[in-house]
Amino acid sequence: MSQTPPSAAENLPGGTDPTVPTPAFSPLYQQIKGLILQSLEAGEWKPGETIPSEIELAARFRVSQGTVRKAIDELAAENLLVRRQGKGTFVATHAEHHVQYRFLKLVPDNGDVNSEGPAQRDIVDCKRLRASADVARALALRTGDPVLQVRRVLSFAGVPTILDDMWLPGGPFKGLTAERLADYHGPMYALFETEFGVRMVRAEEKIRAVLPDATQSRLLAVTPTTPLLSVERVAYTYNDVPMELRRGLYRTDSHHYRNALS
Amino acid sequence: MSQTPPSAAENLPGGTDPTVPTPAFSPLYQQIKGLILQSLEAGEWKPGETIPSEIELAARFRVSQGTVRKAIDELAAENLLVRRQGKGTFVATHAEHHVQYRFLKLVPDNGDVNSEGPAQRDIVDCKRLRASADVARALALRTGDPVLQVRRVLSFAGVPTILDDMWLPGGPFKGLTAERLADYHGPMYALFETEFGVRMVRAEEKIRAVLPDATQSRLLAVTPTTPLLSVERVAYTYNDVPMELRRGLYRTDSHHYRNALS
DNA sequence: CAGTGGTCTAGACCACACT
């Protein structure tokens, strides 16, 4: 490649940043990881594509293959990259990922995700408005900044099961409309990748049990006394930048939220 | 693999066993991992203790330090071992783990786990009975096998917040009584480790929103129309052997279940 | 066949903890 730092192996212990009192030792492979991350961020390699081979990257960064390997190992462990023996290392994507809905942990009680066929998506609402205080806080915006609000219902086997309210920062998602959403067949995060260059990398969820209000119970076709799972998700791109706030209401009469602990 | 000591490095690639159609290739470090796992299982090193140094293990298994390192890396990633630079590698434990309740994901809404002080534990009930069909299935027992049933309430800052019903296989937990539970101060899984040699290694949870019955609402001091989180957990020891079924009811009026996705 | 990631080794050196 062109102008990346000539050699990453020279700036180790001190001296590079005299403003920091603590030595802040950083292993070489962490620095390489940071450089790869920068390239991912900059879009040098797009989701689904391969990145250069380990040998190429080792030459580019002037380090050994083992050091590159360890950097890639960590990025793969964080699901930013996917290794495929004999083929290469690929940028993770939400599209064509065979497992649709990478972040959705609601599964049918029988455990078979494929038993229901594809989900039915209904966009209920999609409008631009100004961020309320709590939405702004979650998205690291200021109160009043423009945001996009989307409400949709997911139905499995004809049963409305998930009611999602989403808030997206207006800037990165300029041009997103209800039609665009309705016409797109595939995971929403895949659309975000291909159309807006926004790649969701991780998320945090806060889960509660709640009762629906009148509108919610109507949209999910349940009585107002039906307990529902409230799942508040903040999804992040690279560098822990929040890009979506999502408040989901899940019916759990024939599904459950599955979680693995270790 | 054959036996433990002599040499693990000789049965690798091909040609040695023409009877097997599928090569079933297994990397050396995976075999080493299996051997370490066996020692953990057998109790050669107890929770909280160090295991032999990488160099010692390398000598013992007749492989290089790097191979042992990779095996330990995976075991550490699965939270079976804990590495501490300069000190050694330790067997993970639920006791003195600084983070009490390693598997509990319910946190106060302010996010500060320490803001409430230690939880108050009240054993409501503890009795032996015969496993029902669903309990037996979860614990890989037969219907009618002896099990221990425990019901307890956890209170934070004086507020009853968690109602747990637990079922434990009668065999491994012979001798567990209500007094024993009440007298023990510390995580329950720590008691299981020290008193019964049962180490919980991972768990799976199924989460739903439910309404409490009369008894449950009384024990949690909520009205019968208060939606609660139902958390059904199966906890496993080594080799995926289930050792506990736990049905928890969580109040989520000032707490939430926190989950990280990636 | 060549190219990719995956494994394994051996040795050097660094950072950290204890004594």
Add this chain to the structure above:
DNA sequence: GTGTGGTCTAGACCACTGC
């Protein structure tokens, strides 16, 4: 200082993929 885990290297070889 000694011993631990942590980093880095260089090279050899293996397994998988696709031309």
